[in-house]
Amino acid sequence: MFGLLDAIPTQMDYKGQKLAEQIFQGIILFSAVVGFIYGYLIEQFGWTVYIVIGGFTLSCLLTLPPWPMYRRNPLKWLPAQDSSLDEKKQLEKKPKKHK
């Protein structure tokens, strides 16, 4: 179902995920505070909702796509090992276990 979506790389590294979460929480909380004060002053709760929706849209743009700033700390994987060597080792080990 998500075959096409999976084809696009959307992953972030761990530090990027933390940064993305902090960014959207900060933006939405800030827009909520601004919206609450503005709505209270002009006595229109609708404007509070609009401002929060605006913050939501902004944080969607900033944190949903995997921008380069979220991919600066890629995981360091172990170097690839020769798989044929591993299989041989396992074959050698297995008979020993049953003795």
Next chain:
Amino acid sequence: MNTALSRANSLFAFSLSVMAALTFGCFITTAFKDRVVPVNIHVSRVILENVEDFTGPRERSDLGFITFDINADLQPIFDWNVKQLFIYLSAEYSTRNNALNQVVLWDKIILRGDNPKLSLKDMKSKYFFFDDGNGLNNQTHFLPYVLHTRSNRNITLTLSWNVVPNAGILPLVTGSGQISIPFPDTYKTTMNY
């Protein structure tokens, strides 16, 4: 948080929680507000008739026609947690059968953005002012009592309103300023005040 979908999920959930908190804040900032405003009601004319009430028992019942003026400034009631007001004029009186009768004579919805200053002249009631007997007639009503009841102000008119909020409770408020008027003691004669 690794894929775009899981980020969208947590972003949406967090936004909804924040909106819920803001809505609660909107409720709590207006929950303890006094929404009573002064109202000036004036009745200019009362006509009393005795007609057959086809909705009830086939007996003749009292039907009153009231012409009234209302002046009130409802602007202080409106704040950011009020969507509309449902205002209604009700008449209260007591008869021999019932200690308290309440009849709604007229109502109006005032939306946010409408003119909140009520200045109504020579309004006719929207709904029939039917008694379930002959309780509106001043003479019939007070027959067992002494004659001074002719000047008795036996019918009280009040203006009340329901405040329809964005969030929270639905307060029912009665405006300060009510009038009591005597009804005629004869049928089909106009009484001017």
